[in-house]
Amino acid sequence: MVGKICGTGSYVPPRVLNNDDLSKIVDTNDEWIRERTGIGKRHVAEAETTSWMAGQAALRAVEQSGIDPAEIDMILVATSSSETVFPCAACEVQKMIGAAGAAGYDLNAACTGFVLAFNAAQAYISAGFCRTVMVIGADSMSNMIDWTDRSTCILFGDGAGAVILRAEEGTPVYMAAHSDGEKAPSLTGLSRHRRGWVEELEEGAEKKSFIHMDGQGVFKFAVRKVPEVIEEVLEEAGSSLEDIDYFILHQANRRIIEAVAKRLKTDVSKFPMNLEEYANTSAATVPILIDEMNRKGMLTEGQKIMLAGFGAGLTWAATLFEW
Numbered sequence: 348m349v350g351k352i353c354g355t356g357s358y359v360p361p362r363v364l365n366n367d368d369l370s371k372i373v374d375t376n377d378e379w380i381r382e383r384t385g386i387g388k389r390h391v392a393e394a395e396t397t398s399w400m401a402g403q404a405a406l407r408a409v410e411q412s413g414i415d416p417a418e419i420d421m422i423l424v425a426t427s428s429s430e431t432v433f434p435c436a437a438c439e440v441q442k443m444i445g446a447a448g449a450a451g452y453d454l455n456a457a458c459t460g461f462v463l464a465f466n467a468a469q470a471y472i473s474a475g476f477c478r479t480v481m482v483i484g485a486d487s488m489s490n491m492i493d494w495t496d497r498s499t500c501i502l503f504g505d506g507a508g509a510v511i512l513r514a515e516e517g518t519p520v521y522m523a524a525h526s527d528g529e530k531a532p533s534l535t536g537l538s539r540h541r542r543g544w545v546e547e548l549e550e551g552a553e554k555k556s557f558i559h560m561d562g563q564g565v566f567k568f569a570v571r572k573v574p575e576v577i578e579e580v581l582e583e584a585g586s587s588l589e590d591i592d593y594f595i596l597h598q599a600n601r602r603i604i605e606a607v608a609k610r611l612k613t614d615v616s617k618f619p620m621n622l623e624e625y626a627n628t629s630a631a632t633v634p635i636l637i638d639e640m641n642r643k644g645m646l647t648e649g650q651k652i653m654l655a656g657f658g659a660g661l662t663w664a665a666t667l668f669e670w
């Protein structure tokens with residue numbers, strides 16, 4: 348058995364901050380942000396919490412799929428920015444959608460989280476442990492951002508995306524995942540609690556950034572490791588790059604996606620992007636893009652789709668499945 352997508356949904360907050368809005372807060376400008384990242388705007392939560400946005404995306408996926416929420420037996424939420432450490436966001440989603448029979452938990456691998464959650468769901472299904480799994484990526488990076496740090500605040504946005512997987516006979520799903528804890532300092536985000544502790548230690552220090560990032564280091568890592576993990580999955584599947592209809596990559600930077608396409612000698616038109624509108628919503632980028640493509644009618648039965656994520660950890664992963 349494999350998990351086939353039978354419904355998708357997404358939610359982004361209505362409040363929009365475009366690049367000109369940010370140029371009033373920090374020393375930046377629309378031209379720099381567009382040229383270096385491809386980002387034009389980001390949606391930012393006001394009253395919305397991470398788990399509430401996850402629930403909204405899930406409700407939309409349920410509505411589209413037509414399934415009874417009672418059929419869902421597992422809810423996985425990939426997030427690194429839930430408003431509570433516990434209870435987990437998955438339990439809030441369960442309540443919101445009325446999936447009384449579901450187990451659920453959150454998992455955190457930052458921007459790679461959704462791809463890993465998707466892989467976990469596929470493993471549960473192929474092992475016969477679950478039949479219907481809700482997989483969500485949701486993040487409110489605006490809560491972690493230091494809005495005075497121009498090197499990071501321009502990059503992120505908030506949102507959530509969800510897919511429902513249902514067990515069916517079908518072409519196997521192939522996946523690969525990696526971590527490199529040695530590279531952890533390249534990209535770190537501190538929780539509120541930890542932040543206070545660090546500020547105490549750094550008493551008097553000006554530094555207020557809660558996200559620390561070696562931008563160029565992460566850029567190079569992504570451009571090297573994403574093509575590698577895609578090739579790894581293709582080799583395992585006995586498929587080639589030409590067989591793939593779409594490469595749905597984590598939406599961090601247009602230049603990263605273009606460089607990956609170039610390394611793979613594949614036309615960039617096979618790499619859909621929506622970061623101009625939403626920026627980097629961390630674990631939510633991939634499922635928001637899947638939902639947009641699905642609702643536009645771009646995804647049809649039998650297409651081969653490659654997902655790939657990368658981010659803090661450092662972590663990176665890819666999955667090949669048939670729509």
Ligand code: UT7
Binds near residue numbers: 374498599
């Ligand atoms: O989900 C994974 C999350 N992270 C990523 O994917 C990040 C990967 N890295 C990147 O996307 C890029 O490295 C950035 C977009 C973060 C930065 O682009 P870059 O081309 O690597 O620029 P840079 O850091 O080398 O900075 C170039 C210049 C610097 O000025 P000087 O030293 O050349 O005078 C920066 O101070 O641009 C300056 N700068 C800015 N200027 C205007 C940095 N941030 C800004 C800004 N506006 N927001």
